[in-house]
Amino acid sequence: MATDPAGLASIRAAVADALERFLAEQRAVLSAVGADMLVWIDVMMGLLAGGKRLRPAFCYWGWRAAGGEDCPEIYVAAAALELLHASALVHDDVMDASNTRRGMPAVHRQFSARMADAGFADAAEAFGAGTAILIGDALLAWTDELYHGSGLAAHALQRGQPVLNAMRTEVVSGQYLDLVNQMTRTETVQSAMRVVLYKTAKYTIERPLHLGAALAGGPPEVAETCTEYGLPLGTAYQLRDDILGVFGDPAVTGKPVTGDISEGKRTVLIALTRERASAAQLRVLDRHLGDRRLTEAGAAQVRAVITDSGALAECETLISASVKEAIAALDGAPITEPARQALTELAVLATARAH
Amino acid sequence: MATDPAGLASIRAAVADALERFLAEQRAVLSAVGADMLVWIDVMMGLLAGGKRLRPAFCYWGWRAAGGEDCPEIYVAAAALELLHASALVHDDVMDASNTRRGMPAVHRQFSARMADAGFADAAEAFGAGTAILIGDALLAWTDELYHGSGLAAHALQRGQPVLNAMRTEVVSGQYLDLVNQMTRTETVQSAMRVVLYKTAKYTIERPLHLGAALAGGPPEVAETCTEYGLPLGTAYQLRDDILGVFGDPAVTGKPVTGDISEGKRTVLIALTRERASAAQLRVLDRHLGDRRLTEAGAAQVRAVITDSGALAECETLISASVKEAIAALDGAPITEPARQALTELAVLATARAH
Numbered sequence: 119m120a121t122d123p124a125g126l127a128s129i130r131a132a133v134a135d136a137l138e139r140f141l142a143e144q145r146a147v148l149s150a151v152g153a154d155m156l157v158w159i160d161v162m163m164g165l166l167a168g169g170k171r172l173r174p175a176f177c178y179w180g181w182r183a184a185g186g187e188d189c190p191e192i193y194v195a196a197a198a199l200e201l202l203h204a205s206a207l208v209h210d211d212v213m214d215a216s217n218t219r220r221g222m223p224a225v226h227r228q229f230s231a232r233m234a235d236a237g238f239a240d241a242a243e244a245f246g247a248g249t250a251i252l253i254g255d256a257l258l259a260w261t262d263e264l265y266h267g268s269g270l271a272a273h274a275l276q277r278g279q280p281v282l283n284a285m286r287t288e289v290v291s292g293q294y295l296d297l298v299n300q301m302t303r304t305e306t307v308q309s310a311m312r313v314v315l316y317k318t319a320k321y322t323i324e325r326p327l328h329l330g331a332a333l334a335g336g337p338p339e340v341a342e343t344c345t346e347y348g349l350p351l352g353t354a355y356q357l358r359d360d361i362l363g364v365f366g367d368p369a370v371t372g373k374p375v376t377g378d379i380s381e382g383k384r385t386v387l388i389a390l391t392r393e394r395a396s397a398a399q400l401r402v403l404d405r406h407l408g409d410r411r412l413t414e415a416g417a418a419q420v421r422a423v424i425t426d427s428g429a430l431a432e433c434e435t436l437i438s439a440s441v442k443e444a445i446a447a448l449d450g451a452p453i454t455e456p457a458r459q460a461l462t463e464l465a466v467l468a469t470a471r472a473h
Numbered sequence: 474m475a476t477d478p479a480g481l482a483s484i485r486a487a488v489a490d491a492l493e494r495f496l497a498e499q500r501a502v503l504s505a506v507g508a509d510m511l512v513w514i515d516v517m518m519g520l521l522a523g524g525k526r527l528r529p530a531f532c533y534w535g536w537r538a539a540g541g542e543d544c545p546e547i548y549v550a551a552a553a554l555e556l557l558h559a560s561a562l563v564h565d566d567v568m569d570a571s572n573t574r575r576g577m578p579a580v581h582r583q584f585s586a587r588m589a590d591a592g593f594a595d596a597a598e599a600f601g602a603g604t605a606i607l608i609g610d611a612l613l614a615w616t617d618e619l620y621h622g623s624g625l626a627a628h629a630l631q632r633g634q635p636v637l638n639a640m641r642t643e644v645v646s647g648q649y650l651d652l653v654n655q656m657t658r659t660e661t662v663q664s665a666m667r668v669v670l671y672k673t674a675k676y677t678i679e680r681p682l683h684l685g686a687a688l689a690g691g692p693p694e695v696a697e698t699c700t701e702y703g704l705p706l707g708t709a710y711q712l713r714d715d716i717l718g719v720f721g722d723p724a725v726t727g728k729p730v731t732g733d734i735s736e737g738k739r740t741v742l743i744a745l746t747r748e749r750a751s752a753a754q755l756r757v758l759d760r761h762l763g764d765r766r767l768t769e770a771g772a773a774q775v776r777a778v779i780t781d782s783g784a785l786a787e788c789e790t791l792i793s794a795s796v797k798e799a800i801a802a803l804d805g806a807p808i809t810e811p812a813r814q815a816l817t818e819l820a821v822l823a824t825a826r827a828h
Contacts, residue, residue, distance in 0.1 A: 151646045151650075151671060215599075244568070245652060252568075259638070262638075267634075272627045287614065291503065293607055
């Protein structure tokens, strides 16, 4: 591997730079409305400072895969995906009533706290949720603004537009299917896998690659390779996230260690556990999953069930097989050599045991 | 006045047609995700069937004012503003916990009811709010999709983009300022007027006009006329809405007659009332404003205070003066003759006592 695998460090730096410049512009726009708007920028900067920049990285390498030359504009267009993702996170946290995100209080919690501190405790929760909805809306609208302001040629942006459209529709669809599963306690592997396809595999990997390739004017064969690589890798990425959400180090994941269990997320990992669990193990799951007051002891019991049932090992096997399938899709594919190497490295990086 | 004042009937028909075709396309997209997504389209069609189409009408007349020829594409671009507005309404209703919209249950209530009917009463509220957040997100993303898919030339869309950007940022800013006022019970005329500027005057009238004019490639003088006409008219429009929200016929407004009072909206009308009210009248206001269990008798008391304090008459005077100022701005302005006539008619239509 190179010293900067998949060029990720330089992609991150360029994306951070693009986001910083964009937010500075928006600060000026909001400042014209009033100084009381500027807290939005501070909160957004905090949120956007985090993140692994995987979607921009895949967008960049989709561009390069289709023969696009390295240039400043592609990083700006790719950075727009970070705004889209930040919007989804802010709204997701409202929907899930999550307390933290990227190691900080969730946006709605930050604004609830501000309102409570100002002496309006009764209004705090509604204010936090309402403001987070609006901030998520701004980030979503700004996705479009940054994309179209990236400096790429109009005809390139036009080629990318259908991909951006599909990506946005697919991710809200995946979130809705996920919500339905959570609420109706639907927990089959099949239903969880459908959520993974739309909410993660397409949204995080396949579509960012497609977007880059479309912007570069790549032929359909490149897009096909992106799908053959992106969908299995996306599944592997989500399964790794499922595992980290239960077994991960909170200092690394930025989420409380009891998070996924106490939120009762209907993940593939949990669905696999249910398929394999004994009656006694199922009782442990049912007792703790979705318990908002879950203790560390309860979480440890759930982890034991996931491990002892063999679901954890099965999940690891699925991850390995999917990563292998993704990398195999690059073999002999009609993409540039640097992209082939970077995508191979990204497949490993995105699904590593700690990230 | 012509038989179709401001061409509003034909604009409405063309916009309805564009929205219907767009939703049919999205139905096909969502159908690929799964049949369980199609309820989204049904709900959106119900929501988008309503509405006065004022924003598209102003966009159309901004285009014509700047010399744009009547053509199918401008109606499609204008229709995109209805998606933006529908998004704002859906999210607004979640934020305000409103029960109804356009004479139907609010979107979040529709989905809560579905979940309750399916036997998951506990999950109903969170499911309704979550789904409404996602549907609002889809409508916001689709604004961009319909705009860029309108068939207008790429360079025209590029000219319009900064206006669309400003419009989206301003409306969420206005909503935030409104939320802050509601929550902190800030009720000065000045603070309410600032909300009106961003949430209504710019968003509903000035920016749609600017968008049409920019799409047509109009010179800065046309945009200036749009501002001189749009801002006072927007204020008049909101003041009329304030009055209808308290005194309007629920059968016409589609809102419960107690709505604005029981939601405790910090409107200009209420701020004017506070400025003029006696101590006894203030006590009546404080007792009933924001009372979620407001009775018709309580609402009648509030209406009496608004009338008796002279605030209602003052509001009517402000409306008349603002409409007059708006129409005067058209006088000798560098816009086409049909646009001058239509905008004069629209000023009257948009601020009429019943609409």
